Every structure is written in C-alpha cells, then in structure tokens.
Amino acid sequence: MSKSIAYIINDSEISAGTRGASLGPGAMRVADDNSGNFLFSKYPIHYVQTMNHLLDRPSPYKYGKRADGLATVYKNVASVVSEQRKKNEFIVVVAGDHGSAGGTIAGLKMANPSNRLGVLWIDAHGDLHTPYTTPSGNMHGMPLATALNEDNLESKQNEPDTDTLKFWNEMKNTGNIAPKIEAEDLGFIGLRDLETPEVELMERKGIKNISVDELRSEGVQKIVERLEQKYANCDELYISFDVDSMDPDIVSHGTGTPVPKGLTPQEASELLRHYAGHPKVKCIEFVEVNPCLDEKTNHMAEVAYYLMKEVVETAEKKI
Numbered sequence: 508m509s510k511s512i513a514y515i516i517n518d519s520e521i522s523a524g525t526r527g528a529s530l531g532p533g534a535m536r537v538a539d540d541n542s543g544n545f546l547f548s549k550y551p552i553h554y555v556q557t558m559n560h561l562l563d564r565p566s567p568y569k570y571g572k573r574a575d576g577l578a579t580v581y582k583n584v585a586s587v588v589s590e591q592r593k594k595n596e597f598i599v600v601v602a603g604d605h606g607s608a609g610g611t612i613a614g615l616k617m618a619n620p621s622n623r624l625g626v627l628w629i630d631a632h633g634d635l636h637t638p639y640t641t642p643s644g645n646m647h648g649m650p651l652a653t654a655l656n657e658d659n660l661e662s663k664q665n666e667p668d669t670d671t672l673k674f675w676n677e678m679k680n681t682g683n684i685a686p687k688i689e690a691e692d693l694g695f696i697g698l699r700d701l702e703t704p705e706v707e708l709m710e711r712k713g714i715k716n717i718s719v720d721e722l723r724s725e726g727v728q729k730i731v732e733r734l735e736q737k738y739a740n741c742d743e744l745y746i747s748f749d750v751d752s753m754d755p756d757i758v759s760h761g762t763g764t765p766v767p768k769g770l771t772p773q774e775a776s777e778l779l780r781h782y783a784g785h786p787k788v789k790c791i792e793f794v795e796v797n798p799c800l801d802e803k804t805n806h807m808a809e810v811a812y813y814l815m816k817e818v819v820e821t822a823e824k825k826i
Contacts, residue, residue, distance in 0.1 A: 522606025
C-alpha cells in the first residue's frame with residue numbers, strides 16, 4: 508500500500524430535512540482558496556456520484572425519504588471509499604449530509620473485511636433511527652443503524668412499506684457484509700438531542716455517550732485515554748465529525764440541525780488532532796456544513812476547513 512492521503516468529496520444531501528448541505532464541501536474549498544493554503548491541491552480528489560436530482564420531486568417513502576436514491580449513494584460511496592482505502596493509508600471524506608456515512612463505513616469494511624472496525628461518532632445526534640422508529644423519515648438520522656444491521660423493532664413506532672424496507676435492507680447489506688460494526692465498537696461524543704427509540708437502543712446495547720459536560724470536566728486527554736481502552740481490540744478506527752457537534756452560538760448556525768451547548772472549536776480541534784495522529788485511524792469524515800443557513804456568511808465552512816487542515820497536517824506526520 509502506498510503511504511499516502513486521498514480526499515473524497517461526496518455532495519449528497521438527499522437524506523437531510525433541510526436543503527443546502529450539498530454546498531458544504533464547496534464552501535470548504537472556498538475557505539481553502541481564500542486562505543491561500545490550497546490544501547485540496549496536495550492530494551488527489553475522488554468524487555462520489557450523487558442522486559440529488561431526487562430532491563426535485565416528493566419522495567413516496569414516508570418512513571425512509573428517498574431511500575431509493577440513498578441505497579444507490581451507499582453503493583457509490585462504498586465503492587469509492589473501498590478503492591481509495593486499499594490504495595491509501597489515510598482518507599479524508601468531505602460530505603454533504605450525514606446520511607451517506609453508512610456507505611463510508613461499508614467501504615472501509617469492504618476494503619479490509621477481516622479488520623474489526625471501530626467508530627467514533629462526534630455529533631449532537633445519535634443517528635440510530637430506523638424506518639420503524641423515525642419521527643421524521645429523514646434518513647440522515649439512520650446511518651449507524653445500517654452499520655449495526657439494526658431495525659430496533661423493540662422500539663417500533665411505524666409501519667414502513669415494502670419498498671422502503673427493500674431499500675433499507677439493501678443499505679444494511681451494502682458490500683454483502685452485515686453488520687459492519689458491533690455495538691461495543693461504537694462510541695459517541697457530544698450527543699444532546701436524542702429521541703426515545705435511540706435512547707432505548709443505546710441502553711439495550713450498552714452504547715455510551717460522552718457528554719460535552721463530561722468531556723469538559725475530565726478534559727480531552729482523559730477522555731481519549733478512556734476511549735483507548737474501548738477500542739483496544741479494534742484493528743481500524745473511523746471518526747465521523749458532524750459540525751453540529753459544535754456550539755452554534757460560538758461557531759454559527761450553518762448546519763441543518765444546530766443544537767445549543769456543544770463543543771468549542773478548540774475542543775473539536777484537540778479531539779481531531781489526536782485521532783488524525785492515531786495509528787489505527789484510517790479515515791476522518793466531515794459532514795453537515797450548510798452555507799445556506801449560515802448567518803455569519805461562510806463561517807461554519809471556515810471553521811470546518813481549519814479543523815480539516817489540522818487533520819491533514821497531523822496525518823501527514825504519521826505517514
């Protein structure tokens with residue numbers, strides 16, 4: 508394997524409840540150009556084919572909106588991620604909404620099926636819903652359930668139709684591997700907006716969240732030491748960073764579902780720099796920048812870009 512870095516840009520936004528996340532990767536590239544760093548020119552960029560044209564008409568799938576398109580996006584993301592992971596030591600994914608991150612996980616697993624894959628999800632939301640539990644039908648709330656091959660029937664609230672479930676099962680089985688991860692290898696930082704079915708699933712599976720208050724009182728260093736024990740038996744780690752994990756009152760509201768009392772950019776930086784330099788971390792993904800919602804022009808993208816720049820510079824030192 509060549510010891511290199513690859514960028515993957517995925518403009519998909521078909522699983523969010525608010526339009527505009529497809530512009531997030533481009534807004535981060537604008538921040539790069541304006542900075543004069545030209546970070547995106549350093550390594551090859553690989554693009555994922557999206558299905559965003561489906562947003563031009565209503566979706567027939569009440570409990571899995573645009574599930575047909577997202578199943579295709581999963582395959583497309585997984586294919587690009589798998590191919591680039593086989594060729595590169597480290598991947599940076601810059602995506603629109605969080606819904607297609609299940610495809611990223613699938614791609615990492617497809618590249619190295621025997622690897623035990625750990626996931627650290629830094630986010631305000633649990634993204635553990637299924638068509639059986641979703642209150643909105645928006646599939647950016649479901650990627651981790653696909654990775655876990657989980658329907659959460661114990662918390663069932665909906666009766667999804669046959670077509671929705673056909674596409675849902677396709678997503679869970681992307682790459683013909685299910686599950687991609689085990690519940691014990693999933694960790695959360697920053698969750699503060701969860702619905703009851705997600706809480707019930709986390710309690711049943713023993714999945715823990717490290718709250719913002721907990722991280723702040725213990726300090727980032729203590730938290731990453733604790734997580735080192737959690738992921739000790741994993742061969743590879745994937746870090747998914749949703750910008751809504753940060754406090755919108757400090758950064759901006761330039762994301763689809765901002766939630767107060769999140770991380771500071773400094774706390775996010777410390778976490779991401781640690782994991783970018785971690786020998787097991789092979790992929791870090793940035794999601795949910797939405798410049799259409801940014802009351803500070805392009806500030807969310809600028810902060811996300813700065814964090815990404817630190818990730819790339821830190822990863823360069825380990826390869």
